[in-house]
Amino acid sequence: MPDQVTSVSQGIDPSAVIHPTAVVAEGARIGPNCRIGPWCVVSAEAVLEEGVFLQSHAVIDGQVHLGAGVQVMSFASVGLPPQDLKYKGEPTRVEIGARTVIREHATIHRGSVGGHGVTKVGADCLIMCVAHIGHDCELDHHVILANNVMLGGHVHIADTVFVGGGAAIHQFVRIGRQAVIGGMSGVEADVIPFGAVMGNRARLTGLNLIGLKRRGFPRSQIHVLRGIYRSLFRSSGVFEERLAAAEAQHGTDPVVREILDFVRTDSRRGLCRAGREIVDDEDSAEG
Structure with a gap:
């Protein structure tokens, strides 16, 4: 200057x-x-x-x-x-x-x-x-x-979230910790912690597995999170019953607890639900 x-x-x-x-x-x-x-x-x-x-x-x-x-x-x-x-x-x-x-x-x-x-x-x-x-x-x-x-x-966005270029987030939406929002997405509902969403209108495509690995989450923790995600968003039945089952099985795990508390918190926008799943090849090969 x-x-x-x-x-x-x-x-x-x-x-x-x-x-x-x-x-x-x-x-x-x-x-x-x-x-x-x-x-x-x-x-x-x-x-x-x-x-x-x-x-x-x-x-x-x-x-x-x-x-x-x-x-x-x-x-x-x-x-x-x-x-x-x-x-x-x-x-x-x-x-x-x-x-x-x-x-x-x-x-x-x-x-x-x-x-x-x-x-x-x-x-x-x-x-x-x-x-x-x-x-x-x-x-x-x-x-x-x-x-x-x-x-x-x-809009409320928690720690370490990445929002891709051109994405639009509707008013009053909550985005949980370490979620990732795909570029050009239109997000009109809450995104769970560690979730990955994309599309217009955006849908859950899985977990932010790359982010979890980069942040040093142990493999055992990632497997637990994948199980919780699938039981809540990829299984059939009444959602409240699936939520109660996840809480009974893993409710003492602090990371799982974070997702459950987020889901149970009152929201003006509701939850972003699952759409087409994108599978992480390396992680899926591990079973």
Whole structure:
């Protein structure tokens, strides 16, 4: 960034470096070693913790808290008003966790009074180009949204979920931990932890076996999860009876318990059900 200047006014740490064309409103809190590039706009209510980097033309609007080391790339915007006709300018906010990267043209809207008043993105997330996070969404840690992903309002995504490019997630959908969403999918129902879904409209195609292996899940645990998945989503009979049988057999296993608790939690969207199954050849060969 050529012709950088350092400012000590407006609550700006003296080690922060701000380009002279950037507009930082009085009242903004800029932490140590932050860098704000050309033509950026930072609102008076914004808080940037240590080491935040705003590339050129980034916009931080309203009550936005950026955790340490967050990066916001060119033409991305964080904290603009929700796309909600009921919103009347109430003081809602956005919180972004440490080290999260928000790539070019991504948009993250502040919460609404119809939700919890806050949109949250956890630590170590990657929000790729042109992705959109609607009002009142909550993303936990290590979530990856590929290019052009669209999240409707009030979506909740748990840790280590990957959402493929161009996928659209309906408002109020829950996505469980370490699930994977195939590119171009349209997800209108809740996705169980460790599940894999794809299609329009998306259906369960199995478990995120690659993700489980990469995360170091033991083979014995993966076999238990495959058995639970098949008994719940690939077997005949009444679903509640299958759920009770799975709980009686494996209810003390913490990973199985996570799936069962997710299924039993009240939902506005229902569960994503099974469609065409995609078999992992290596794992199926092991029986």
